[in-house]
Amino acid sequence: MWNYILKRILMAIPTLLIISFMIFSLLYLTPGDPVLLMLGSGDTQSVSQEQYEAVQKELGLDKPFLERYVDFLLGACRGDLGTSYITGENVFQTVMMRMPATLILTVSAVLVGILIAVPLGILAAVKHNSIWDSLATFLATIGVSLPKFWFGLVLIIYFSLRLKLFPSQGIAYIDRDGIGAFFSHLCLPAVSLGLGLAATQTRMIRSSMLEVLNQDYIRFAQSKGFKDKAVIARHAFKNAMIPVVTVLGSEIGALLGGAVVTETIFSWPGVGRLAMNSISRRDYPMIQGNTLILCAIFLLINLIVDIIYAWLNPKIRLN
Amino acid sequence: MKKENGMQTDDFSMVPAKSYWSDVGRRFMKNKIALLGAMILGIIMFLCAAAPLFTQYDPVKDMVLMDMLLPPGSPGHILGTDDYGRDIFSRLLYGGRTSVLTGVSVAVVSAVIGVTLGCVSGYFGGWIDNLIMRFTDIMMSFPFLIIAIAIMAALGSSQKNIVIALAIVSWPRFARLTRGQVLSIRTQEYVEAANTAGFGDARIMFNHILPNCMGPIIVQLTLAVGSAILSAASLNFLGLGVDASLPDWGVMLNQGRNYLQTASWLTTIPGIAISLTVLAVNWIGDGLRDAFDPRLRV
Numbered sequence: 295m296w297n298y299i300l301k302r303i304l305m306a307i308p309t310l311l312i313i314s315f316m317i318f319s320l321l322y323l324t325p326g327d328p329v330l331l332m333l334g335s336g337d338t339q340s341v342s343q344e345q346y347e348a349v350q351k352e353l354g355l356d357k358p359f360l361e362r363y364v365d366f367l368l369g370a371c372r373g374d375l376g377t378s379y380i381t382g383e384n385v386f387q388t389v390m391m392r393m394p395a396t397l398i399l400t401v402s403a404v405l406v407g408i409l410i411a412v413p414l415g416i417l418a419a420v421k422h423n424s425i426w427d428s429l430a431t432f433l434a435t436i437g438v439s440l441p442k443f444w445f446g447l448v449l450i451i452y453f454s455l456r457l458k459l460f461p462s463q464g465i466a467y468i469d470r471d472g473i474g475a476f477f478s479h480l481c482l483p484a485v486s487l488g489l490g491l492a493a494t495q496t497r498m499i500r501s502s503m504l505e506v507l508n509q510d511y512i513r514f515a516q517s518k519g520f521k522d523k524a525v526i527a528r529h530a531f532k533n534a535m536i537p538v539v540t541v542l543g544s545e546i547g548a549l550l551g552g553a554v555v556t557e558t559i560f561s562w563p564g565v566g567r568l569a570m571n572s573i574s575r576r577d578y579p580m581i582q583g584n585t586l587i588l589c590a591i592f593l594l595i596n597l598i599v600d601i602i603y604a605w606l607n608p609k610i611r612l613n
Numbered sequence: 614m615k616k617e618n619g620m621q622t623d624d625f626s627m628v629p630a631k632s633y634w635s636d637v638g639r640r641f642m643k644n645k646i647a648l649l650g651a652m653i654l655g656i657i658m659f660l661c662a663a664a665p666l667f668t669q670y671d672p673v674k675d676m677v678l679m680d681m682l683l684p685p686g687s688p689g690h691i692l693g694t695d696d697y698g699r700d701i702f703s704r705l706l707y708g709g710r711t712s713v714l715t716g717v718s719v720a721v722v723s724a725v726i727g728v729t730l731g732c733v734s735g736y737f738g739g740w741i742d743n744l745i746m747r748f749t750d751i752m753m754s755f756p757f758l759i760i761a762i763a764i765m766a767a768l769g770s771s772q773k774n775i776v777i778a779l780a781i782v783s784w785p786r787f788a789r790l791t792r793g794q795v796l797s798i799r800t801q802e803y804v805e806a807a808n809t810a811g812f813g814d815a816r817i818m819f820n821h822i823l824p825n826c827m828g829p830i831i832v833q834l835t836l837a838v839g840s841a842i843l844s845a846a847s848l849n850f851l852g853l854g855v856d857a858s859l860p861d862w863g864v865m866l867n868q869g870r871n872y873l874q875t876a877s878w879l880t881t882i883p884g885i886a887i888s889l890t891v892l893a894v895n896w897i898g899d900g901l902r903d904a905f906d907p908r909l910r911v
Contacts, residue, residue, distance in 0.1 A: 309751045320767040435899070439839065439892035441846050444866060444884035451877045544753075551758025555847050559870075569759075570851060573766045585763045592756040
């Protein structure tokens with residue numbers, strides 16, 4: 295088991311290196327002079343040569359490309375991702391300050407997804423070929439096909455603007471605004487982000503349950519006279535969850551990406567909205583740091599899911 | 614159960630021998646949902662392609678500010694008008710061209726890259742396989758939309774760049790799928806025969822092996838069109854895509870955002886168009902999957 299964990303961690307390192315190199319060179323290739331951006335000026339005429347060179351040196355932009363990348367990488371290892379061109383804030387600290395809001399949203403979306411998918415998927419598999427099965431499959435296909443951000447907008451139109459049940463914008467904090475406000479602000483964004491996960495997981499759980507329910511040990515348990523509920527809960531569900539957990543890691547990663555759009559719609563003060571703001575302000579260190587941290591968190595989640603998976607499935611653990 | 618299997622074999626022996634592709638076609642035609650999907654998609658594509666036949670308004674130029682934000686059902690504007698007084702029905706039809714074209718281009722470009730790499734990887738094996746597959750694994754462990762957004766931020770906004778950004782993040786699925794298929798076919802006798810006959814590697818790969826693993830690739834291609842339409846809509850919605858004055862379903866949604874309270878149809882109509890198109894594509898994809906491999910049907 296420890297060998298497996300160590301191997302997975304070692305495999306994550308080259309991935310992170312390649313991601314960091316890609317992000318760094320992408321923004322290096324981007325048109326636009328960062329020195330002028332930093333000086334808040336549109337052209338080279340209005341700044342003096344000395345001023346220009348001083349800023350260029352301060353940002354380390356006078357060094358060759360590879361040296362700059364190595365500097366960036368060494369800085370990143372120490373938690374230093376540079377400072378924003380626009381606001382002068384420390385990139386790492388700014389992103390980390392926004393992170394809790396994004397994580398709250400993502401975790402709630404995962405919970406919403408699982409709470410919908412597990413009962414629906416099991417119902418569809420157990421009542422295979424019934425009206426329930428068709429209904430669950432139909433709903434899941436619709437859920438996969440809807441643009442999630444559009445679903446979020448529709449939720450705002452109906453539940454927030456027409457029925458006035460939930461606020462459409464912003465976040466509330468438990469200590470400042472109370473627990474009721476916290477959940478009412480969280481509700482619509484979490485549902486809109488969790489819908490995609492609910493749909494793909496319903497399909498996964500259904501097909502995985504169907505496969506397990508046809509296995510001999512399930513028939514054996516049934517023939518021994520166990521109640522259907524006990525067989526499903528104790529024998530089938532546990533085994534059916536193995537392939538479901540495998541894809542959960544990358545699904546949660548997709549949620550992090552979706553969070554960028556959801557946060558923009560609901561003015562949720564998370565990392566995604568920070569990324570969009572930085573893009574519109576062409577604040578490259580912020581975009582760079584933001585993307586890198588999101589990728590690192592994505593890899594970390596995948597790592598954790600893989601380890602849980604190995605722990606659940608002895609076949610992997612022992613190899 | 615056994616008896617049932619026996620019945621099935623008997624049934625199949627009654628069917629006159631047909632080619633693989635006509636078998637696939639026959640199974641697809643029996644699938645009602647897939648046919649419904651094909652019909653919906655056919656209608657949508659016809660409406661968009663022949664847009665000038667159905668609407669006399671230009672989607673960009675015909676601005677009548679006096680007629681702005683007319684609700685659906687207004688005389689002359691069946692789906693109403695937007696904030697510049699442009700006809701929404703016309704923008705919807707012309708916008709469908711952009712959205713569907715982007716979706717198809719992304720799917721085709723990523724399929725060409727992925728299938729070629731997967732084919733080479735599976736056919737040659739060894740260090741080439743190792744190298745390509747490690748790279749594929751790394752590309753697959755990227756958070757899809759975040760990387761696409763970063764690429765768009767760097768390349769700048771345009772329809773061509775959307776296709777590039779989305780193709781860069783979507784080819785690995787094709788590579789992995791194709792490699793698996795090629796691995797299972799590479800050891801077949803007809804491939805060995807072609808090898809013995811002295812055919813070149815490229816000819817064996819693309820003329821002998823690839824045609825025999827087209828089924829799953831076509832299914833993946835179909836589903837990729839749907840997800841590319843959705844991702845392109847997200848990028849356009851965020852304002853990272855095509856020029857905001859061009860008609861595009863994602864751009865239309867972005868416009869509608871400012872009028873959720875007063876003119877919600879600006880948001881609901883293009884969203885329904887995207888959902889319906891992607892739903893139809895997914896139904897076709899699921900139907901093709903069942904048609905290519907009836908064993909997968911559970």
